[in-house]
Amino acid sequence: MTDISFMTVQGMHCSACAQRIEKVVSKIDGVVEIHVNLATETARIMLDKKRTSITNVIRKINTIGFKATLLEEDTKHHDTKESEVHTLLWKFVFSAFLTMPLAWAMFSHFEWADFMYVPVLFTNPLFQFTITLPIQFIIGYHFYERAWQAIKNRYVNMDVLVVLSTSTAFFYSHYLTFTSIHDLTHTSSIVLYYETCAFIITFILLGQLLEAKTKIKTTKALTQLYELQTKHATLYKNGETSQTPVEQLIPGDIIILRPGEKVPIDGQIVHGRSMINESLLTGESSPVEKKISDHVYAGTVNHHGALKIKVTEQTSETVLAHIIRVVEEAQSSSAPIQRIADRLVAYFIPTVIFIAGVTFVLSYMTLQPGHIGSGFEKVIAVLIIACPCALGLATPTSIMVGSGYAARLGILFKEGKFLELLGHCQTIILDKTGTLTKGIPHITDMYTERITHQAFLEMVGAVENHSEHPIAKAIVHKARMRTPVLPIANHVVSIPGFGIRGSVNGVSITIANPKYFRQHNHDLPYKMYQRIIRLEAEGKTVMVVHINSQFSGIIAVADTLKPSTITAVAQLRKMGFHLIMLTGDNHRVGKHIARQVGIKNVETDVTPQDKVDIIKKTQNSNDKIIMVGDGLNDAPALATADVGVSMGTGSDVAIEAGDVTIIKGDLNRLVDAIIISKKTMTNIKQNLLWAFLYNMIMIPFAMLGLLAPWIAGAAMAFSSLSVTLNALRLNRIL
Numbered sequence: 001m002t003d004i005s006f007m008t009v010q011g012m013h014c015s016a017c018a019q020r021i022e023k024v025v026s027k028i029d030g031v032v033e034i035h036v037n038l039a040t041e042t043a044r045i046m047l048d049k050k051r052t053s054i055t056n057v058i059r060k061i062n063t064i065g066f067k068a069t070l071l072e073e074d075t076k077h078h079d080t081k082e083s084e085v086h087t088l089l090w091k092f093v094f095s096a097f098l099t100m101p102l103a104w105a106m107f108s109h110f111e112w113a114d115f116m117y118v119p120v121l122f123t124n125p126l127f128q129f130t131i132t133l134p135i136q137f138i139i140g141y142h143f144y145e146r147a148w149q150a151i152k153n154r155y156v157n158m159d160v161l162v163v164l165s166t167s168t169a170f171f172y173s174h175y176l177t178f179t180s181i182h183d184l185t186h187t188s189s190i191v192l193y194y195e196t197c198a199f200i201i202t203f204i205l206l207g208q209l210l211e212a213k214t215k216i217k218t219t220k221a222l223t224q225l226y227e228l229q230t231k232h233a234t235l236y237k238n239g240e241t242s243q244t245p246v247e248q249l250i251p252g253d254i255i256i257l258r259p260g261e262k263v264p265i266d267g268q269i270v271h272g273r274s275m276i277n278e279s280l281l282t283g284e285s286s287p288v289e290k291k292i293s294d295h296v297y298a299g300t301v302n303h304h305g306a307l308k309i310k311v312t313e314q315t316s317e318t319v320l321a322h323i324i325r326v327v328e329e330a331q332s333s334s335a336p337i338q339r340i341a342d343r344l345v346a347y348f349i350p351t352v353i354f355i356a357g358v359t360f361v362l363s364y365m366t367l368q369p370g371h372i373g374s375g376f377e378k379v380i381a382v383l384i385i386a387c388p389c390a391l392g393l394a395t396p397t398s399i400m401v402g403s404g405y406a407a408r409l410g411i412l413f414k415e416g417k418f419l420e421l422l423g424h425c426q427t428i429i430l431d432k433t434g435t436l437t438k439g440i441p442h443i444t445d446m447y448t449e450r451i452t453h454q455a456f457l458e459m460v461g462a463v464e465n466h467s468e469h470p471i472a473k474a475i476v477h478k479a480r481m482r483t484p485v486l487p488i489a490n491h492v493v494s495i496p497g498f499g500i501r502g503s504v505n506g507v508s509i510t511i512a513n514p515k516y517f518r519q520h521n522h523d524l525p526y527k528m529y530q531r532i533i534r535l536e537a538e539g540k541t542v543m544v545v546h547i548n549s550q551f552s553g554i555i556a557v558a559d560t561l562k563p564s565t566i567t568a569v570a571q572l573r574k575m576g577f578h579l580i581m582l583t584g585d586n587h588r589v590g591k592h593i594a595r596q597v598g599i600k601n602v603e604t605d606v607t608p609q610d611k612v613d614i615i616k617k618t619q620n621s622n623d624k625i626i627m628v629g630d631g632l633n634d635a636p637a638l639a640t641a642d643v644g645v646s647m648g649t650g651s652d653v654a655i656e657a658g659d660v661t662i663i664k665g666d667l668n669r670l671v672d673a674i675i676i677s678k679k680t681m682t683n684i685k686q687n688l689l690w691a692f693l694y695n696m697i698m699i700p701f702a703m704l705g706l707l708a709p710w711i712a713g714a715a716m717a718f719s720s721l722s723v724t725l726n727a728l729r730l731n732r733i734l
Contacts, residue, residue, distance in 0.1 A: 002032055004046050005054045011066040011146065012038055013208070016157040016349055020150075024064055028052055037396045043068070065149025085216070088209040095139045095202040098131045102195035125177040125192060132194040136170050140201045156349045162204060164353070165383035166197035169709065172376050173197075193377065196709040200384055203714045210721045225324050225407065228299035233264035236308065247315050257307040263300045266318040267309035268293060274305035319663075326412040326661065327403060335420040337684055338395040344692075352386040352699075359703045367705070377709060381702035385712040386695055390719040394687035397727035402680030405734050410648075410663040411673045418659040420684075421643050423677035425624040428572060428670075429615060429637070432583035432593055433559060434630035435647055435667070436569075439470045441559040443478045444540055447531065448553035456553055457482050460545055462489040463502040463509050471541060471557050472500070475511075497584050497607030499543060510546045511555075515586065515605050517544055528554060539592035541585050561596060568667035569597045575674065578623070582606050582614065582637075611637035628670060629658075645670060676734055683730050687723045694719045 012018055018036040021043065025034045030051030036043045045057055054070065061068040105122040121127050137144070143166075147159040173192040234256040235244040241256055246264045249255070254270065257263060263276070275287035278300045287303050290296060296309060298320040315321060356379045363375035399416040406413060413419045433439050448456045461479025464472035465486055479486060489509075492502035499512030514532055517524065524532070524544065532542045532554060540556045572579060580601045583590045590604035603614055615625050615637055627634070627641030630648075638644030638658045646658025647665035662669045698715060701707045707715075 002046055003049050003054075004044065005057075005070065007043050007045070007054075007058065007068050007070050009036065009041055009043050009061060009066050009068050011149075012036070012041055013146065013158050016155065017066070017150075020064065020153070020155045020157070021061055021066060024153075025057055025060060028057060028060060031057065037400075038393060040396065040400060064153040065146065082216070085209065085212045088205060088212055091139050092202065092205040092209050095135050095198070095205055098135050098139075099195070099198040099202045101131060102128060102198050106195055125173075125180070128192060128194040129174065129177050132170065132173075132198050135198045135201055136166060139205070140166065143201070156353070158349075161349065161352065161383045161386065162200070164356075165380040165709070166200050168376050169193035169196040169200075169380050172373070193373070193380075193709070196377070196380060199714075200380075200709060200712075204716070207716065207718070207720055210724075225299075225320070225327060228262065228320060229324075230262050230264040230298075234258070249311050249315070251311050251313065253311040255309050255311060257296075257302050257309055259302055259304055259306065261302050263296045263298055263302065263309070265298050265311055265315055266295070266313040266320075267311045268295050269307055270310050271308035272305050274307055275303040277301040277303060323407065323412060323663070326414055327407045335395055335399055335416040335684070337420055337681070337688070338416075340688065344391060348386070348391075352383065355386075355699065355703070356382045362703075363705070374705065378703060378705050380709040381705075381707045381712040382699060384709060384716055385698045385702045385707060390691035390694060390723045391688070393720060393723045393727075394691050395684050397724050398680050398683045398687060398730065401727050401730040402676050402683070402734075405731060406673060406676050409669060409672055410666075411669055411676070412661040412663065413673075414659050414661075418643055419677055419680055421624065421677075422626065422660065422674055423681055425577075425626045425642060427578040427580065427618055427623045428626045428628060429580045429582055429611075429618070429641070430599070431611075431627075431629035431634050431637075432581060432585065432590070433470055434665070435628050436561060436565045436581065436593065436597055437559040438562055439559065439630065439665075441470055441474045441541065441557040443474055443555060444558045445535060445556035446553065447528065449525075449551060451547070451552055454482055456545070458487060459504045459507065459509055459547065460511055460555070462486045462504045463492055463500055463511060465489065466492040466502065467494065467500050470559070471543065474557050475543075475555060497610070508548055510549075511543050513584070513586065513605075514542060514544055517546070522546065522549075522551070524551060533588070536586055536588040537592070539589055539596075541589055561593070562665070562667060564666050564668045565597050568671055569599060571668075571671045572674075573598065575671075580614075580618075582611050608634075608636050612640045615640045628667075630665060645673070679734055680730060683727060687726055690726070691719065691723060 009021065012021070018038045021036045022034050025031055025043075025045065028047075030048040031045065032048060033046040034043060043061075045054065047054065047057065058068045058070070101122045105118060105128070140162075143159045143162045146157070147163040150157045150160055170193075173194050176192060230246060232243045233246050233249060234241050235249070236254045236256050249265055255264065255267065259274070269290055269292050271292065273289070273291045276290045276296055277287050278297070290307075295312070296302075296307070298315075298318040359382050360375045360379045363378050364370070364372060368374045396416075399419060402419055403413050403416070406419075413422075430436055433441075446453065446456075457475075457479040461476050461483070464475045464479075466489060467473075476486075487504050489502045489504050492500065494500050495510075495512055495516065498516035499510070501508070501510040501512075503509065514524070528551070532544075535542050535554075535556045538558075540558045543555045543557065544551070545553045545555065569579065578601075579599050580603065581590065581594050581597075581599045582603045583593070584606055585593075585604060587604045590602045594600070594602040603610070606614070611627075611634070615627060618625055619642070624642040626643045626645055627637050628645045628647065629635075629638055630646060634646075638646055643660060644658040645660045645662060647667075648661055648663035660673060662673070694715075698707065698712070702712055
């Protein structure tokens with residue numbers, strides 16, 4: 001039995017850290033899959049509970065120098081991020097304060113700065129050593145700590161590069177200081193590099209501080225979802241009210257909701273009327289009127305009247321809880337394009353250390369023979385400028401912002417890879433009922449033979465009461481208007497793609513479309529056959545009823561298009577997609593709907609298996625397919641397509657089968673989802689291009705001595721920050 005868990009992982013500071021965790025954990029027997037997200041500092045682990053446990057995984061991660069905590073238990077994760085920012089801020093302030101005298105002393109080396117007064121104390125080697133010491137080993141202690149953990153666990157990361165470069169500068173300067181201690185009055189002949197390590201640590205701290213702040217912004221969408229959850233609800237019991245923790249509520253409890261309060265848990269209104277802001281679900285801020293028997297959802301806001309609500313779900317099963325789980329999963333996963341950066345980083349840091357060694361040899365032997373200080377300076381610049389932080393942040397930061405923005409519109413991507421794939425597809429296959437149409441049909445015509453309408457509706461309604469199909473619901477609704485209490489149906493069996501059959505009071509009843517009866521050689525009366533043709537030409541769906549294997553009547557049902565369908569289909573055509581409509585209805589009904597919405601390619605009379613076969617056939621022509629559906633019958637097709645988009649108005653099975661969920665079933669949101677996918681991928685490519693070019697251009701400059709180490713530190717910090725800021729730019733362009 002496989003289980004998916006989420007955890008926070010503290011102590012990661014570059015993509016090499018994330019790769020190390022993935023490599024080590026994936027070797028544990030029973031771990032099926034692991035994705036570590038550097039930007040959110042989270043991990044998504046799928047494991048076989050019979051072979052290992054999440055406790056073993058956490059223990060393993062902790063032994064290699066990181067701190068892992070189950071996300072469900074880590075309720076203070078966001079407070080921890082704020083605390084990290086606070087700590088980095090004070091480290092940066094103290095480091096910058098101690099670096100200022102060293103920066104001032106640098107002016108004594110420049111002829112153009114002769115006019116500036118530089119205190120003699122600031123150029124004194126012992127003074128420089130004294131103020132650099134706490135920067136290097138107290139403020140910068142965490143670099144040594146993490147570098148040691150990395151080396152101990154046989155891998156290299158950004159901290160190793162920082163420690164190698166700053167330690168080289170510090171200890172070389174230390175050597176020069178104390179070998180010349182007998183003549184410290186003549187400091188002009190001593191070239192020291194204390195300011196180099198001080199500048200590097202200060203700039204890296206600044207970069208990490210700004211990066212941590214922007215990371216908090218990229219997780220803003222998820223934070224806002226957490227904030228929608230309420231801790232307590234007003235329980236109404238035995239005529240009295242009391243404040244009760246939401247997690248203690250059970251289905252059937254009655255709660256009171258006052259004006260201005262958030263709905264604490266999913267439920268059904270049993271008393272009162274109000275306007276509810278459901279922007280959480282729809283992305284639209286306009287309130288929706290709610291009355292008795294209507295459902296309300298956790299996280300939505302009550303605007304006006306007081307309501308009594310009967311709890312229908314536990315806290316872990318609310319729509320809001322489902323949204324949070326999906327967004328967490330999307331932001332903890334990685335897109336396929338991330339593999340480009342991962343493959344590069346796996347060899348990048350060892351290659352950089354090799355390049356640094358070659359740089360020193362070339363400098364000492366060729367460029368500036370015998371000048372060891374110059375060689376060290378170039379090595380330091382190479383090690384610092386090559387930190388691959390930007391590569392590690394390029395993809396996950398954009399995925400976080402894109403999926404977070406989508407969540408605010410009511411679009412949920414299950415994984416980062418679907419955010420990438422959606423924009424790469426060429427063909428969209430659309431189910432009709434519930435996707436293009438409202439999925440709330442109503443009975444328009446009914447004809448019976450040898451039985452009264454009342455008895456006919458009672459028996460048909462009793463059997464259809466076992467189905468969740470929209471047509472079945474329309475029939476049951478009509479039957480209950482005549483007979484509120486329907487008889488009990490037995491031996492009810494679904495006929496996938498055709499209808500349903502069962503028995504009522506010992507009488508067998510089959511309700512199916514005309515195609516089913518033709519396939520089973522059951523002829524229809526000629527007049528009824530002509531009537532069916534006429535009804536179908538009007539765009540109505542006709543169900544034929546046989547009682548005890550004898551024709552007994554027909555029911556015609558009509559569905560109407562969603563308001564968004566025609567404009568959304570037109571927009572999808574404009575975007576260049578090849579559109580196909582699939583329906584279990586007959587050719588005449590299918591063509592009628594297709595003409596209304598402007599879709600030329602229509603497949604009618606299709607079963608659930610036919611839908612799967614059509615998708616596979618289209619995929620064989622190297623087309624990537626988006627399947628959009630909402631019903632139980634669509635679940636196999638949604639799972640088969642490259643990207644399955646489930647409309648949230650449909651069954652829970654369809655929502656679980658889909659890779660992308662549009663919560664309120666508005667087809668315009670599919671257009672939005674595709675735009676978000678395309679712009680997010682463009683943003684990721686910009687990030688990767690910048691990260692690659694940055695290293696390709698800067699490393700040769702550092703090797704040639706054209707880049708001072710302190711400038712390299714500033715440039716490295718700017719590189720990571722620029723990638724994160726570019727990802728945040730998505731919020732403005734989407």
